[in-house]
Amino acid sequence: MRLAGPADRSCGEPPGIVPGVDPDLHFLHLDGARALYTSQVEAVLAGLERAAAAESMMCVSGPAGCGKTFAVHAALTTRCDLAAHHVPLRSNPGAEDIRTALHHTLAPDKPRPKDPLAADTAIRATLRTHLRVLVFDEAHQISDSGFEYIRYLYDDLDTRLCVVLIEGQKGHGALRRQQMLHSRTAAWLHLTALPPDEARHAVPALHPLWHNTPIQALESADARYARGNLRRWAALTDLALRVMARTGHTDADEAFLHRLIDRLDTTLAPRPRRP
Incomplete structure (x- = not known):
């Protein structure tokens, strides 16, 4: 579309x-x-198309109310061929929080295995079936261990994954300081009013x-x-x-x-x- x-x-x-x-x-x-x-939706859609084609990451930042989250939702709606998942996170999530949120997002009808290794195996198996877009809002709040867990999933050679990170105004620059993102990100977008x-x-x-x-x-x-x-x-x-x-x-x-x-x-x- x-x-x-x-x-x-x-x-x-x-x-x-x-x-x-x-x-x-x-x-x-x-x-x-x-x-x-x-124009924000247009910019995000162009960035999403680059990131999805490369199975890479996209980072979106900008002041409150400028339309970051809306633009991501709208862009994903126009790309109905992409399987998109908006991952709900609590404040300052770590690896275990993201593991749990991903399991409930990707397999909402199945209980999460208590063993972290078993949970990771199930998540990675799901991410290997076809390309999926994982959207994390307020991504500047993700802890270092949380980012490392995202990297762990992304660097699995068999997963097919595009990650969209939306950064709030108060966390301006937080994503730029994450070294793991620099070589894995196809689009850095800063939206304005x-x-x-x-x-x-x-x-x-x-x-x-x-x-x-x-x-x-x-x-x-x-x-x-x-x-x-x-x-x-x-x-x-x-x-x-x-x-x-x-x-x-x-x-x-x-x-x-x-x-x-x-x-x-x-x-x-x-x-x-x-x-």
């Missing part, structure tokens, strides 16, 4: 919708929100509330509050809908938007300058 991405659109055309991705997972349970094919020219068209596509809002009002709100961060736009949309339902207000104009923003925390790192 190939979706129209930013490179396929004119600057005045809204982003496409990613079918099969539940926006509810990413946008605050916001009723009516849509899963958008943004949407640039203004993309955000101005993404916001109306994100939710029907903004379909009739003047573009100047959206640009003003984006510059003051969201700065290309779709998670912040989801929060603003949710607040607007609740206020409208309570007060009967129907016009999402610039004055209304800025009254809402006055009630929100506008603190956010400045949008990075592009070279």
